Amino acid sequence: MLEIDPERTAESVMEFVRSYTENAGVKSVVIGLSGGLDSAVVTKLAALSLGKENVHALFMPELSTPLEDFEHVRLISSTFGVEYETIDISPLIHSIRKVYPHKMDEITLGNIKSRLRMLLWYGYSNLKSSLVCGCSNKTELLIGYFTKYGDGGSDFMPIGDLYKTQVYQLARYLEIPEPILNKAPSAGLWKGQTDEQELGISYEKLDKILYGLERKMPVNKIAALADVTEKEVLRIKEMRKVSQHKRNMPLIPKAGLRTIGLDWRSPVQGE
Structure with a gap:
């Protein structure tokens, strides 16, 4: 059902990375390296596509970053031969908390951390004349489990x-x-946070629900497929619905012949 041919998938993704960067007129990418699975996979694919010397990895820890992440970033770097730079964003977070006039909860502060990292990715991409390579997967994107203009901000x-x-x-x-x-998968935005605990569902079941929604299956059949209640299917369906704004460019009212993001969606390839 959700099985892929990993060799063909890897080749397809690598060809995409090569053609997209070439058409954008750049030779390298900037990647936010977290020590997690997604950034490890993207880093390896980018290194295979463009050469490890053309992958600029940034690790941006702060006070709540687990020591395990430091170890895993070093492991990724040494295993793949990709060099990385570390930027401690704790002083930036402290400065924002100091000037912000309201008390911030964990989610608000977590989103600010993510957006600070995005700012530094793009600053580095300017320095290196690179594109920013995002690490979000389809599951996260479909349910809005990412920070708009944060980890969701990439080229x-x-x-x-x-x-x-x-x-x-x-x-x-x-x-x-x-x-x-x-x-355990984690966004690493506060101590002890894990994806599946925060989402209230395992990725295995969540992916089956999204697979069923993608194929427009009836709710009762999706529930049986994922071994969950119909109420849970509807909860995930609602998450996808209310997060739609996070997956699109800001809406533009149509006034011309072709409107950006609506009927003028060609990428950088020649038309």
Whole structure:
């Protein structure tokens, strides 16, 4: 059902990375390296596509970043031969909390952390004349489990059409180190946070629900497929609906012949 041919998928993604960067007139990419599975997979694919010397990885920890992430970033770097730079964003977070007039909850502060990282990715991409390569997967994108203009802010997303369980399949093919394969997925925005705990559902079940919604299956059949209640299917369906704005460019009222984001969606390739 959700099985992929990892070799063909890897080749397809790598060709996409090569052609997209070439058509954009750049030779390299900037990647936010977190120590997690998605950024490890994207880093490996980018290195295979463009050469490891053309992958500029940035690790941006702060006070709540687990020590495990530091270890896993070093492991990714040494395994793939990709160099990285570390920028501690704690002082930036402190400055924002100091000037912000309202008390921030964990989610608000977590989104600010994500957006700070995006600012630094793009500053670095200007310095290196590179594109910013995003690490979001299809599961996250469909339910809005990302920060708008944060980790969702990038020039392209190589694994954006792969569900999380498919990213795991691809990761095993790419020989991502076992410690990274086995760690609990986490956005790392506050201490102890894990994706599945926050979402209230496992990726295995979530992907089956989204797979069913993608194919416009009846709710009762999706519930049976994912071994969940119909109420849970409707909850995920609603998450997809209310997060639609996060997946689109800001809406533009149509006034001309072809409108950006509506009927003028050609990429950088020649028309």
